[in-house]
Amino acid sequence: MDDRxxxxxxxKKYPGCYxxxxxxxxxxxxxxxxxxxxxxxxxxxxxxxxxxPADAKKRVWPxxxxxxxxxTMFVIPYLMGVPGSLLARVGIEITDSRYVVLSMRIMTxxxxxxxxxxxxxxxxxxxxxHSKADLNPERRFIMHFPADxxxxxxxxxxxxNALLGKKCFSLRIASDIARREGWLAEHMLIVGLESxxxxxxxxxxxxxxxxxxxxxxxxxPPERFKGWKVWTVGDDIAxxxxxxxxxxxxxxxxxxxxxxxxxxxxxxxxxxxxxxGKNTIFVNTAMTLDALPWWEGMDGPPPAEAWDWRGRxxxxxxxxxxxHPNSRFTAPARQCPSIxxxxxxxxxVPISAIIFGGRRSQLTPLVYESLSWSHGVYVGAxxxxxxxxxxxxxxxxVRRDPMAMLPFCGYNMADYFAHWLSMxxxxxxxxxxxxxxxxxxxxxxxxxxxPGFGENxxxxxxxxxxCKGRGKAVETPIGFVPGAGAIDTDGIDVSPETxxxxxxxxxxxxxxxxxxxxxxxxxxxxxxxxxxxxEEQALRKRLGS
Ligand code: O2Y
Ligand code: MN
Numbered sequence: 001m002d003d004r005x006x007x008x009x010x011x012k013k014y015p016g017c018y019x020x021x022x023x024x025x026x027x028x029x030x031x032x033x034x035x036x037x038x039x040x041x042x043x044x045x046x047x048x049x050x051x052x053p054a055d056a057k058k059r060v061w062p063x064x065x066x067x068x069x070x071x072t073m074f075v076i077p078y079l080m081g082v083p084g085s086l087l088a089r090v091g092i093e094i095t096d097s098r099y100v101v102l103s104m105r106i107m108t109x110x111x112x113x114x115x116x117x118x119x120x121x122x123x124x125x126x127x128x129x130h131s132k133a134d135l136n137p138e139r140r141f142i143m144h145f146p147a148d149x150x151x152x153x154x155x156x157x158x159x160x161n162a163l164l165g166k167k168c169f170s171l172r173i174a175s176d177i178a179r180r181e182g183w184l185a186e187h188m189l190i191v192g193l194e195s196x197x198x199x200x201x202x203x204x205x206x207x208x209x210x211x212x213x214x215x216x217x218x219x220x221p222p223e224r225f226k227g228w229k230v231w232t233v234g235d236d237i238a239x240x241x242x243x244x245x246x247x248x249x250x251x252x253x254x255x256x257x258x259x260x261x262x263x264x265x266x267x268x269x270x271x272x273x274x275x276x277g278k279n280t281i282f283v284n285t286a287m288t289l290d291a292l293p294w295w296e297g298m299d300g301p302p303p304a305e306a307w308d309w310r311g312r313x314x315x316x317x318x319x320x321x322x323x324h325p326n327s328r329f330t331a332p333a334r335q336c337p338s339i340x341x342x343x344x345x346x347x348x349v350p351i352s353a354i355i356f357g358g359r360r361s362q363l364t365p366l367v368y369e370s371l372s373w374s375h376g377v378y379v380g381a382x383x384x385x386x387x388x389x390x391x392x393x394x395x396x397x398v399r400r401d402p403m404a405m406l407p408f409c410g411y412n413m414a415d416y417f418a419h420w421l422s423m424x425x426x427x428x429x430x431x432x433x434x435x436x437x438x439x440x441x442x443x444x445x446x447x448x449x450x451p452g453f454g455e456n457x458x459x460x461x462x463x464x465x466x467c468k469g470r471g472k473a474v475e476t477p478i479g480f481v482p483g484a485g486a487i488d489t490d491g492i493d494v495s496p497e498t499x500x501x502x503x504x505x506x507x508x509x510x511x512x513x514x515x516x517x518x519x520x521x522x523x524x525x526x527x528x529x530x531x532x533x534x535e536e537q538a539l540r541k542r543l544g545s
Contacts (some may be wrong), residue, residue: 029160045412196227286322295323374435378535
């Protein structure tokens with residue numbers, strides 16, 4: 001605090017809470033400065049930045065020389081996952097950032113749990129070296145060496161670039177370990193839906209960044225679903241392996257949430273608001289004059305005066321936003337009112353449904369179910385989302401983001417698809433069903449067709465019904481969509497006609513979609529698994545193209 005690295009917030013209203021302001025040139029993870037380093041380019045594929053290890057040694061390693069001078073160097077042993085779990089792994093992060101130490105203490109199980117686990121399992125720790133250095137973006141690199149299970153990060157002190165347990169370890173390095181060992185490390189939330197009869201169905205869902213994963217993980221059932229409960233297991237990452245009973249078990253390797261603050265409110269996510277009321281580090285939010293965190297979209301009127309995310313005076317007439325759009329809260333998961341009683345079970349929770357999704361204002365139905373596992377993998381591989389700066393003269397800008405892993409797969413994505421396809425060949429597995437959802441359809445007038453937020457439970461309910469072998473469905477070329485009346489619309493302003501439009505499959509539009517997917521898949525050349533090509537051909541045939 002003496003160095004203003006942390007600002008103490010109002011301790012009566014926000015006990016144990018602090019604000020951290022990052023350098024204004026360092027406010028989000030940086031994909032273009034993120035590299036996978038392997039001897040052969042083809043092992044990282046066309047969707048990752050590649051740097052050969054020899055070049056990394058020449059270009060990046062020297063940046064660490066003297067980089068920590070004048071700062072304390074910390075050694076952080078940390079555990080991703082819970083002690084004693086087959087789904088747990090140790091990491092060591094060396095860092096010169098006190099903000100990183102404090103954040104890792106929230107986001108991971110730090111210290112003794114990690115050292116005990118190292119001793120008990122004899123595992124090799126994933127080794128990470130991090131230095132803020134001079135925070136110069138010209139000298140900023142996030143390097144991954146999957147073969148050695150090593151991470152180097154230099155020149156950034158922000159979130160995903162610097163808290164190495166999260167994206168670097170739990171997704172990029174872990175996805176490669178998972179491929180070698182036959183499990184899955186995925187960019188997925190994990191949620192349980194408990195019926196009034198007390199039966200809980202667990203689902204894992206992959207959505208690209210900024211599609212509301214944290215909100216879905218912490219959903220509050222609407223009035224119509226009184227008696228139902230939603231249990232949060234994780235909001236960002238799922239590690240999944242096959243249990244002895246043949247089911248797929250998922251665990252959240254993290255111990256905290258690093259959620260986006262703007263637009264989080266008692267209306268959009270009351271559980272998140274209650275989670276961040278204590279022991280939380282806010283990053284790049286605004287702060288009121290009486291030291292309360294504030295951001296655009298929070299409940300109530302804006303403060304008459306505040307400090308913006310850079311610490312400059314701000315009023316509602318200021319032209320800039322008070323909070324940075326990527327401002328965040330770092331909060332312990334155990335504080336979440338909807339945290340599952342099973343979120344720390346060492347075996348994880350059994351997954352009945354895998355859900356893929358994206359933000360598509362047109363084309364993609366509210367929900368559909370794949371025809372088979374391999375078709376579901378194809379659906380995930382073809383996933384896409386509209387980018388925030390969506391509208392242009394050329395139409396909507398759509399980013400392909402297979403399984404929401406485009407920025408996080410630590411190896412060639414073609415091999416990643418093959419790994420997913422191989423799952424159904426494992427003897428004795430009871431495969432989860434695979435679905436695709438889209439909360440973001442708009443009508444011709446440009447209005448949302450589906451209310452979203454808590455009402456998304458109605459769609460999850462249909463998914464659960466399908467998993468139980470119930471739930472009316474109609475087969476279409478792209479998969480099963482809900483039959484008329486299968487999704488409960490009681491109490492919401494969604495007419496049967498709108499429901500019809502939300503679940504309709506436009507053949508011509510889908511033919512164009514397949515062509516666009518083909519352009520994406522084409523970049524993998526011969527490495528694209530035959531299973532994906534086979535599904536693509538089958539879809540073309542069903543569409544009559
Ligand atoms: O910009 C960052 O460093 C954070 S990115 C992030 C944080 C929490 C969960 N997911 C993400 C993401 O980009 O997927
Ligand atoms: Mn994420």
